[in-house]
Amino acid sequence: MAHPDSGMGELLLCPPDHYGIEYEINPWMSRARAAEIPVAQAQWKGLFAKLSELGAKVHLIDPQPRLPDMVFTANAGLTVGRRFVPSNFRHQERAGEAPFFAQWMEARGYEVVWLPPNLYFEGEGDALFGGDTLFCGYKFRSDIQSHRAVADIFNCLVISVELVDPRFYHLDTCFCPLPDGGAFWFPKAFDEYGQSAIRQHVGEMIDVPEEEAAHFSCNAVVLDRDIVLPEGAPTLVEKLNARGYRCHPLPMTEFLKAGGACKCLTMFMPQREKTA
Amino acid sequence: MVSEMVELRGHIIDSLILPKVLDEILTRGGNFKIDEVKIGQNRIDQSYARVEVSAPTTESLDELILRIRQHGAEIVERKDVQLGAAPADGVFPADFYVTTNQQTFVRVAGKEIEVQEPMMDSAIAVDRKQRSARTVRFYDVRKGDEIVIGHHGVRVVPLQRATSHTDIFQFLNTNVSAERPKLAVIKELSREFERARRDGGKILVVAGPALVHTGAGEHLERIIEHGYVDRLFAGNGLAVYDVETALFGTSLGVSLERGALADHGHENHLRAVNVIREANGIAAAVTKGILTRGIMHACVRHNVDIVLSGSIRDDGPIPGVTTDAIEAQKIMREKIRGVTLVVMLGSMLHSIAVANMLSAAVKIVVVDIDPSAVSKIASQQSFQSIGLVTDVEPFLRELAACLTDQAADGTSG
Numbered sequence: 232m233a234h235p236d237s238g239m240g241e242l243l244l245c246p247p248d249h250y251g252i253e254y255e256i257n258p259w260m261s262r263a264r265a266a267e268i269p270v271a272q273a274q275w276k277g278l279f280a281k282l283s284e285l286g287a288k289v290h291l292i293d294p295q296p297r298l299p300d301m302v303f304t305a306n307a308g309l310t311v312g313r314r315f316v317p318s319n320f321r322h323q324e325r326a327g328e329a330p331f332f333a334q335w336m337e338a339r340g341y342e343v344v345w346l347p348p349n350l351y352f353e354g355e356g357d358a359l360f361g362g363d364t365l366f367c368g369y370k371f372r373s374d375i376q377s378h379r380a381v382a383d384i385f386n387c388l389v390i391s392v393e394l395v396d397p398r399f400y401h402l403d404t405c406f407c408p409l410p411d412g413g414a415f416w417f418p419k420a421f422d423e424y425g426q427s428a429i430r431q432h433v434g435e436m437i438d439v440p441e442e443e444a445a446h447f448s449c450n451a452v453v454l455d456r457d458i459v460l461p462e463g464a465p466t467l468v469e470k471l472n473a474r475g476y477r478c479h480p481l482p483m484t485e486f487l488k489a490g491g492a493c494k495c496l497t498m499f500m501p502q503r504e505k506t507a
Numbered sequence: 508m509v510s511e512m513v514e515l516r517g518h519i520i521d522s523l524i525l526p527k528v529l530d531e532i533l534t535r536g537g538n539f540k541i542d543e544v545k546i547g548q549n550r551i552d553q554s555y556a557r558v559e560v561s562a563p564t565t566e567s568l569d570e571l572i573l574r575i576r577q578h579g580a581e582i583v584e585r586k587d588v589q590l591g592a593a594p595a596d597g598v599f600p601a602d603f604y605v606t607t608n609q610q611t612f613v614r615v616a617g618k619e620i621e622v623q624e625p626m627m628d629s630a631i632a633v634d635r636k637q638r639s640a641r642t643v644r645f646y647d648v649r650k651g652d653e654i655v656i657g658h659h660g661v662r663v664v665p666l667q668r669a670t671s672h673t674d675i676f677q678f679l680n681t682n683v684s685a686e687r688p689k690l691a692v693i694k695e696l697s698r699e700f701e702r703a704r705r706d707g708g709k710i711l712v713v714a715g716p717a718l719v720h721t722g723a724g725e726h727l728e729r730i731i732e733h734g735y736v737d738r739l740f741a742g743n744g745l746a747v748y749d750v751e752t753a754l755f756g757t758s759l760g761v762s763l764e765r766g767a768l769a770d771h772g773h774e775n776h777l778r779a780v781n782v783i784r785e786a787n788g789i790a791a792a793v794t795k796g797i798l799t800r801g802i803m804h805a806c807v808r809h810n811v812d813i814v815l816s817g818s819i820r821d822d823g824p825i826p827g828v829t830t831d832a833i834e835a836q837k838i839m840r841e842k843i844r845g846v847t848l849v850v851m852l853g854s855m856l857h858s859i860a861v862a863n864m865l866s867a868a869v870k871i872v873v874v875d876i877d878p879s880a881v882s883k884i885a886s887q888q889s890f891q892s893i894g895l896v897t898d899v900e901p902f903l904r905e906l907a908a909c910l911t912d913q914a915a916d917g918t919s920g
Contacts, residue, residue, distance in 0.1 A: 375524070375579040379517035379553065388551050391522040393578070424527040432521065 241288045243498040247275045247302045248294040252489055256322045257400050259490035271485035278496055281479055285457045292335045298328050303495040305403055307332035308354040310501035311385045315341040318354040321372050344384055352377035356401035356495065360503045361408030363387060364432050368394045368402030387506035390432050392425030403494045407449045415467060417444035437470050450492035461492040508538065508664065509568050509612060509619040510561035512583040513575065520546055520554050528575045537562040537571045557583065565618060588613045588660035590633055590653040597645050603630045604655040606642050607663055608867045613640050614660035625866040631655040646833045666867045666891065676870050676891050683895045690905060696872060697909035699848060700735045708847025709737040713861050715854025716744035718899050719758045724749055724802050726903035731805040733914045738812045738842050740861060743824040746789065746803055746815055751779040753801035780823040788826040814842050840864050853899045855880040867891065874902045
């Protein structure tokens with residue numbers, strides 16, 4: 232059973248109609264290494280089908296031309312209950328996505344609460360609940376100052392952790408909380424303070440080996456006992472199975488070229504019903 | 508060390524951000540002082556810390572602040588100093604800030620500047636174009652100079668007593684009375700001389716005429732010959748009696764060997780004055796072979812800077828004595844640069860004048876037979892002075908013995 236306060240039922244996805252590698256804003260992106268669009272579309276459809284099959288109610292937002300990364304809806308913002316905090320993207324290339332997501336959420340009755348424009352914050356990409364605690368990553372994309380503002384808005388404990396490996400530039404690329412109070416993660420993506428802070432606030436942790444972390448194995452969508460994650464993490468899958476989870480590995484190669492996978496393509500609405 | 512005040516807010520305890528920022532400050536060569544911490548009572552309560560961050564230079568502080576801002580530290584704006592123009596030469600604006608002898612910083616246009624040559628009982632002049640600040644005395648100030656007024660934007664960093672027993676100044680920190688044994692202290696002091704020399708600091712001796720009268724001159728000579736003195740501040744008297752001793756074997760007419768008044772001995776110091784006046788100064792007397800021994804001779808031979816200041820009761824004076832008191836202060840201040848250890852021997856007024864000019868970081872040893880003279884001077888440098896109540900002769904004899912042994916052993920402290 233999912234925690235009664237966790238959301239998990241409704242998800243927001245964006246079809247990859249305009250997806251492509253058109254700029255380079257993380258170490259994974261290279262315009263010389265284009266995504267194969269038909270393959271990308273098939274992989275996205277596979278994700279959509281899997282999430283639907285697992286019982287999630289999947290909403291779709293219209294993709295917009297010249298916003299290729301809009302497909303990564305995790306970075307739209309963070310939703311708790313009926314309140315939505317839109318992202319303030321660090322990179323100009325993605326800033327144009329914010330108004331579309333905000334309008335879409337507002338039209339569906341969510342209260343949109345903007346952060347001060349000088350604070351960078353990239354939504355669920357850098358903000359994941361583990362129980363009542365909101366874990367937030369900072370440095371590459373989000374500013375630590377935004378964490379305090381988010382803590383004020385949602386009245387929750389925020390554990391701010393510095394991301395130190397540019398390959399794992401968002402928290403959701405290296406850390407994935409589980410409904411049993413534990414999490415799986417790639418510890419080396421954090422400095423020692425971040426590792427300690429996480430260990431102090433999370434139950435049993437599963438360390439993901441580097442070669443599996445490099446396949447964005449931590450970029451997983453957890454729906455109660457079902458975990459949708461990219462292919463290429465046999466060790467992790469085995470450990471998750473042993474903990475009683477059902478794993479659903481999916482091919483994600485074309486989105487990995489942009490530095491994203493299952494979780495980046497998904498936003499919970501809400502991620503959590505309420506905070507303590 | 509320049510500093511900035513920064514604030515951290517949020518879940519800085521649970522996230523370990525506060526310890527991380529403090530560790531980062533230390534590992535990058537900075538330092539911190541926690542000004543205030545408020546820790547949230549409940550799980551979701553945010554915490555607050557105000558921390559003074561300091562670093563050796565403005566550049567290193569800027570770099571450090573840049574780093575810790577990434578972790579959420581925000582600079583607390585502090586007030587600049589208030590400046591007022593000197594209304595006339597030699598006059599400070601009303602409400603001018605009066606300095607201490609401690610390390611001092613002033614905030615000008617949002618940045619801290621260290622005040623050069625900290626000296627007590629002075630004012631602070633700021634040159635905004637040069638981004639510099641220095642202590643000024645009445646004689647230094649010119650009409651229109653910008654002088655700090657009030658207390659805003661001035662930060663004084665009192666010298667902290669070290670927690671480890673690194674040197675005698677740190678653990679003795681008291682005056683050694685006449686009834687206490689001094690040998691161990693003197694031995695320890697000789698290591699301070701060695702340490703100062705090794706670290707490139709200059710050693711200054713301030714001496715009164717009692718030094719010659721008591722027959723301690725030859726000990727100081729030995730210390731000079733072993734290279735442990737860089738500068739000598741004294742009055743006309745010390746120089747004259749030293750020359751008298753060198754030429755006639757008496758000090759103020761008293762034979763140093765026999766301890767009795769020599770025949771016509773009272774004339775000797777005037778004849779000594781006359782010899783030096785005729786030779787046109789001490790250095791010339793040494794060069795011409797007229798002066799062949801004594802403290803002054805040793806100073807000339809070993810390139811010790813001699814600063815002689817006049818007084819109203821001087822005979823002569825001999826050439827080289829600065830009789831204008833203000834001029835003498837200026838020269839002394841000039842010659843104090845680079846000095847890290849000062850030994851004051853049997854000269855209360857001269858020593859007080861010098862102590863007034865010293866930064867609190869300079870170490871002082873005061874030796875006088877008069878306990879009140881010792882305590883007056885030693886009290887100005889609370890953690891960095893040692894006073895010994897004793898006759899200067901046995902003190903210098905013992906010190907010279909320790910230093911010459913040390914030099915012979917090649918040992919260092």
